[in-house]
Structure formats: structure tokens, C-alpha cells
Amino acid sequence: MKNLTGLSIKTEQNQLFILDQTLLPHQQQWLPCQTVAEMVQLIQNLQVRGAPAIGIAASLLLAYRAEQGDSRQQLRQDAETLRLARPTAVNLMNNLDCMLQALAADDFVATAVACAEQLFSEDVELCQHMAEHGAALVKPGEQLLTHCNTGGLATAGVGTALGVVRLAHQQGKNIQLWVDETRPLLQGGRLTAWECQQLGIPYQLICDNMAAMLMARGQVDRIFVGSDRIAANGDFANKVGTYSLAVLAKYHQIPFYVVAPHTTVDPHCPDGSQIPIEQRSxxxxxxxxxxxxTICWAPADAPVYNPAFDVTPASLVTGWVLDSGVLDQAAVAAGALTRLT
Incomplete structure (x- = not known):
């Protein structure tokens, strides 16, 4: 396998390594991953996370196992095990489907390795296209807002929503970014803030329940978020709390965009009600x-409801920023998303 380098995934000397995102921002530790059981644990523990990154990491692991001599049948079983690791992120399913097609080839080892490498390089390219389309929407001096983490940690490239912000910053547009802390896992506070500091993007960290006040004061000009699955009608699932932002944006007449590659679109899912929502610990x-x-601030046996994602209806979305361009309400209503894959 080639040496590949991303912010959270890399291959070196035919070995696969994952940056443990649960230790960020204070520790940067790369973990070797050699087995399917290890990868499932890394995914479920959110040591690797972000819909594109999960799919790529799983694909590279299958390619690694193929090089280690695992049989075609074993690799197919492993793909199905990996498919169940996180139910909402459709990139995982799409990438595994590509790998299963590769495993049908006569020389399935070389074909699987080439497929995984292609998925990695493809995501880098898709991220760049999304960044360009999204940054073109940003006007100089705007105050942007984002939720969760959608940068290089969540992809192989520059990211989705944060990739847009990154390019707008690099273009000298003098933007400012509000970063939702993103309860309950604090991925905005731990990960997006860390990426912004690495990139020199001007940002301020806020608790999620501060966003409405900022909108009311006219301190938010545009919102960019990512997605783990987009249904055929434009409804999309993203980190819980995204729906609240969309409702607030609609009330305050603030443009609200979802940024994702075409690999996040699920044309077989008719609407958001059919998107499986992961329940977590x-x-x-x-x-x-x-x-x-570990800190516990609630009663140790407090009953808890903990969906990892919520679904934002298409009616609240200003535009879908994809690698192919920006789709508006009319295009999505006319079925443009179903023609992407």
C-alpha cells in the first residue's frame, strides 16, 4: 500500500495508523490498527470519526488485511462487520460497497488496495471542490458559524464545512468563526477549535445555547454544517443540535448550508424519517x-436519552454545497440529489 497522509489517518510502510481524536486537543497519539475488531472499537469509541474518515479508515483496513493474506470470504465477512460499526454515516456503507466490488476481481488483493487508495485520494479531491464552491458564497468580513467538527480530522482532505471556512480564510476574506462547543461530546470545543488554531482561523468558542443570542444581535451572517447522511429529498442527519441551528437560522433569516460530498447522499433513503439514528452511551x-x-456531573444512575444525530428537514436548508456545485431548493425538489450517484 502507498504511504498516505491525512490529518487523522495515515499509512506508512504498509501499516495503518489512526490519530486518537478522543485525546485531542492536548495529546496527539497515533494508534496502529491491524484487525477488524480494533477498527470497530476505534470507530465506536470515536477515536476515528467523521463520515468520510470512517469510510476511508475501514476501507484501508480491509486493504491491509488483504495484503496480510486474509481470504476473499473472510474479507467479505469483515466488511459486513465494519458496516455495523456506526449506522448513520452512509459513507461507511458506500465505501464498503466499493471494496466488496474490488474483492470480486481475480486479483482481489491488488484491486482492493487500489480501491482503498482511490477512495482516499478521491476524498481529498472532493473536499477541495466543496471548499471552492462554499467559499464562493462567503463575503468579505462575514461572521460564520459551524457545529461539531467537519475539518481534516473528519475527512482525508481539508474537510467539508470547515474546509469552506478554511479556504475563505486563505482567500483573505477576513472572516470570523463562531464554533459551537457541540454537546454532549464537545467535538467543536475539542476538535474544531484545535484545527482553527492550527490553521490560524480567527474563531471564538461558544456553548450551543448561545447561538440564538448571537443571531438576534446580527452577529451571524452565514452557517455551514456537515452531514453524515443526506436523503433523496434533501433532509439530512448531522450531529445532534444541527436541527436547532436550522430553525434559528430560518427565524433570523440567516443562510444555512449543508456541506458534504456526493458520497454522503443516500438516493435509496427517501426522506429523513428513514435515516437510522445512533443511540450512544x-x-x-x-x-x-x-x-x-472522566468526570461525572449527573447522578450516576440518571436516565438518559442520547441520540448522536438529529435530522434537519430540507425546507430549512438554503443550499446543499456538494463537490459538484451548490444545489438550491428548486434543484433538490426536482430530484437533483438522486442523480449524483
Missing amino acids: ANEVRGATGSFG
Whole structure:
């Protein structure tokens, strides 16, 4: 396998390494990953996360196992095991489908490796296209807002929504970014803030419940978020709290964009009600775990409801920023998303 380098995934000397995102921003530790069980754990523990990154990491692991001599049948079984690791992110399913097609080839080892490498390089290219289309929407001096983490940590390239912000900054548009802390896992506070500091993007970190006040004061000009799955009608799932932002944006007449590659579109999913929503551990709401250790601020047995994602209806979206361009309400209503894959 080639040496590939991303912000959170890399291959070196035919080995696969994952940056442990649960230790950021204070520790940067690369973990070797050699087995399917290890990859499933990394995905479920959010040590690797972000819809594109999850799909790419799983694909590279299958390619690695193929090089280690695993049989075609074993690799097919492993693909199905990986498919179940996180139910909402459709990139994982799409990438595994590509790998399964590669495993049908006569020389399935070389074909699987080439497929995984192509998925990595393709995502880098898709991210760049999304950044260009999204940055073209940003006007000089605008105050932007984003939710969760959608940068290089979540992809192989520059990211989705944060990739847009990154390019707008590099273009000298003098933007400012509000970063939602993103409860309960604090991926905005831990990860997006860290990426912004690395890139020199001017940002301020806020608690999620501060966004409405900023909008009312006219301090938010445009919102960019990512997605883990976009339904055929334009409804989309993203980190829980995104729906609230969309409702607030509609009320305050602020443009609201979802940024994602075509690999995040699920043409077989008719609308948001059919998107499976992952339920996660109650302890993520009762407290927090990270490089600082574990803290519990709620009663240890407090009943908890913890969906990882919510669904934003297409009616609240100003535009879908894809690698192929920006789709508006009319285009999506006419079925443009179903023709992307």
C-alpha cells in the first residue's frame, strides 16, 4: 500500500495508523490498527470519526488485511462487520460497497488496495471542490458559524464545512468563526477549535445555547454544517443540535448550508424519517471523558436519552454545497440529489 497522509489517518510502510481524536486537543497519539475488531472499537469509541474518515479508515483496513493474506470470504465477512460499526454515516456503507466490488476481481488483493487508495485520494479531491464552491458564497468580513467538527480530522482532505471556512480564510476574506462547543461530546470545543488554531482561523468558542443570542444581535451572517447522511429529498442527519441551528437560522433569516460530498447522499433513503439514528452511551451525557480523564456531573444512575444525530428537514436548508456545485431548493425538489450517484 502507498504511504498516505491525512490529518487523522495515515499509512506508512504498509501499516495503518489512526490519530486518537478522543485525546485531542492536548495529546496527539497515533494508534496502529491491524484487525477488524480494533477498527470497530476505534470507530465506536470515536477515536476515528467523521463520515468520510470512517469510510476511508475501514476501507484501508480491509486493504491491509488483504495484503496480510486474509481470504476473499473472510474479507467479505469483515466488511459486513465494519458496516455495523456506526449506522448513520452512509459513507461507511458506500465505501464498503466499493471494496466488496474490488474483492470480486481475480486479483482481489491488488484491486482492493487500489480501491482503498482511490477512495482516499478521491476524498481529498472532493473536499477541495466543496471548499471552492462554499467559499464562493462567503463575503468579505462575514461572521460564520459551524457545529461539531467537519475539518481534516473528519475527512482525508481539508474537510467539508470547515474546509469552506478554511479556504475563505486563505482567500483573505477576513472572516470570523463562531464554533459551537457541540454537546454532549464537545467535538467543536475539542476538535474544531484545535484545527482553527492550527490553521490560524480567527474563531471564538461558544456553548450551543448561545447561538440564538448571537443571531438576534446580527452577529451571524452565514452557517455551514456537515452531514453524515443526506436523503433523496434533501433532509439530512448531522450531529445532534444541527436541527436547532436550522430553525434559528430560518427565524433570523440567516443562510444555512449543508456541506458534504456526493458520497454522503443516500438516493435509496427517501426522506429523513428513514435515516437510522445512533443511540450512544448514557455516560456521554452524565459527564465527559477525554485526555483529562472522566468526570461525572449527573447522578450516576440518571436516565438518559442520547441520540448522536438529529435530522434537519430540507425546507430549512438554503443550499446543499456538494463537490459538484451548490444545489438550491428548486434543484433538490426536482430530484437533483438522486442523480449524483
